[in-house]
Amino acid sequence: MLSDCPSPPTPGPLQIDGQARAWVERTRDAMCIEEMVGQLFIFSTVQDSRDELEPLLALKPGGINRFPRPDLAAFRDATVHTIESATVPPIFTGDIEGGTISYSFATAVPNIMGIAACDDLATTEALARLVARESRVLGYDWSFGPVVDINHAFRSAIVGTRSFGSQPERVLAQASAYIRALQEEGVAACLKHWPGDGFDDRDQHLVTSVNPLSVEEWHGLFGRIYGQLIGEGVMTVMSAHIAFPAYVRAHMPNAGREAFQPATVSHLLNQRLLREELGFKGLIVSDATGMGGLTGWMERSETVPAVIENGCDMFLFSRAPERDYSFMLDGLRNRRLSESRLYEAVTRILTLKARLGLHQVDPANRMLPLDAMRDALQTPDHRAIATHAAGHGVTLVKDTQALLPLDPVTHRRVVIIAEEGFSFWDGALSRSYEPVLEELRARGFEPRMLDMEQWPTREDTDLVLYLVGQEATPSASHIFLDLVKLHGSNRKAMSQFPQEIPTALVSFGQPYYLYDAPHMKTCINAYSAIEPVQRETVRRLVGDAPFTGISPVDPFCGHEQLRW
Template structure:
């Protein structure tokens, strides 16, 4: 794994936060300085590939997913015995940290007893820390919050904490960071998952996060190549296409990926997006022009290429998961994220080899690459986690303190007419969708007389009337907003009704900050970047929000995107919006 000296210097400083040393700890995982020589890993990969059956070689190229509740069931063991699936994705499996360690250990034990005994890559989406999968782990700001801090060392620290906690529970592949440049405010699927709209910012923070996490022995996966930031269609639901020219592709959308490649990222995840400037016919996932020509050839990437989920409708509705799996391998992918269709995908690849449609040498090429990276990350020697270590490392107080500190530096105050911090002697009504109840409870914990009235994301007129009535006895209103694309008219009507009460109103965007384009009449407005498109929150960020509202912390963030004509890129700490009076 390659690490540039400049980033290494940043990382060495990133474990000191606000004068407090943060012990970022992991199990006995390899670091960039303790890996096996490349030649020995390549030889291990070659000899292991030679003694594997065709079906088990195909299994290395297919990512499966456990089903059922509790520890992995016999179905997982059967899949390992028949196909030797070498990579797995887990989602919310095992519960608390120690149980997740037991969960991954059982899978590694079964893998060791199957076929050639190849250890597993076990991955998950952990874009805002391991908390996204393990409830007692540390939640961290989403990438847009990290971008708002303007501190590369905060992104590095987030990567180190995520890597340490993931390694402690046996998760050795994180499908993160998202290095899409979010140039389309109406993008329905990226939003706060991106570091921002400026390619240099995204590139710098994405590379720092990548290097720091991989130093903890956890494989990073920069995504979604070659860019999902300017789409107006969610690839989970349809097939997006982008029409910008080649120069825009290279100057804007490819820059963060090239920076990640240069920094040593060991895997990239593809986008189910048609990039017309490169291949107007096929999405990147299935395109030899994109994966082999552009990524391998022009950009020089030698790591693992993994597809996005092949059950997403962009692929499944147009090609079918089996045929698409064959096409992706032909295009240059190494791992097919098949999930629940792993056996169907493996069988399609098997038949393609038997029929001559797909050469076994092409299968062997990816198997050797996968096994080399597994060796490089020490999995052949140390595949297991420790339940005791997981309990000690995951969600430890130092990590939580660090996460809240990053949260303070991410919260962005775009304007304030003098109503913040909230006066201790005034009553506060928190009104709006999603986390109104939680925000009010956090204010109460800090000594504020606060109540909550939570609404739906699309409140009807009766619900709007009820919400306004709930503010009758309040001195100040905190109005929360949450959208993941364009604000619904009903939520806009709720915000307008609250602004019309004549009471001081603080608007808090919980998701994308573009909501604040409608907050010109508010007395104060804050962006938190706390919830992703699925309204999954980062708890330390909500804690940080409460601290800022009551004056226990200063908001340190600056907008990493432009919010309409009201708030330019960079508005925030030390950079008030044009015409701001606060």
């Protein structure tokens, strides 16, 4: 038994009944120190293989984050193996954010910004329930979302389409509906990225980014968002590698470098601000600990125990699991991690598992048989909900040349200039514009890809259509309309078409590309390149359906020039 142990967490979003509480206490007290340390970790898998899992499961982690490959049978087998190998029920987590992060065997849904562009809370709720139900079929218990960052710095490559937008009231309303539906369906939601991102256009995957607000400004914005959602019962919060120097200096006027300490290892931000001031009684998980915003701050052997000691209850990801596990044990032995914090964190972890009912499920019944899983995924009802949302969010930003609707007689010969973008996430959907091309051909258009050696002219081209598809993604640093790449060279990047040939820009990703191409007279933002969004966008380009999307951000980036 550990010494100086605090009382279990008081009732809150993780409130459980007496029977579940007894399971938590019994399970915790039966653990040795090494097993308790294992519970602190959520390791990540990318291969859906037992061989990959074996060294991770030997450490008896509290959870496994799943990035599934396209083989549902292999995904299920790896998940079942994890469940059968565990003494304590593992929790399965995922970055379940929609867009091209969607899984190939699940229903593809719009990303967070695409959902916000529907501007309809009933649609948001329906999508959240769809995501939760299919996630549970796949074994997920905990979604690392929704993102509640504010899309203020439009050049941010990491916030963008992962956010509900730039308007705090919209973010709050959308997140509230999404969280309520997700948790009612039995999947824990997670607010991220604490203490709030979107004002620094840098990416915490690469550098410790900064929330530059004053304490008063923060309380009026992020404090209000987190405070209300905490009051509504969100179960978890993700503490990020983001500094909040104004708050630190309010308590440590001479903080110096420490003012820029990442929240992940900040006792002030996690314990004093989040728990004491905002009253959060749920579980705090760190953001991925291999990110530059944390690895650039302190040495790894110090970082590992510091994450838990300073308020996070779970430690997310590791590039060297056995090493980090040893660092955590060493931290406990040399008092960088107190026994009381270890005890408190493990109690909260087990309480979350009990809150989700994992202690009551027979391991043999936790996953459906493979055929039943397939039947429960991508159902006609789910596809219909996703298709409706995919079209509803497509937004006409401007059409000052009255180009739309496109006509297969007037605009028959179409030159496509495309940049599909990439996805950082393992297992993300493959990317191509074939759905757009299929829809255009079916309507009598003749699309062809840009030939760098045969520049389009008025004589051979009726329409130039730019298709760009980079959603917000880690480690991109900057997202912009890369005309050098699109046109094939630095010299050709200087050539522009809109004054010579009717031209339109369609973004299946970030909503800010007009900043780099204000001369584009027609612009559509569709936010995501998943197949239903592509097909529904073409329907609107040709006038088969109306544009109904409402932009969650200012696509003109505060510049009047872009409007014309």
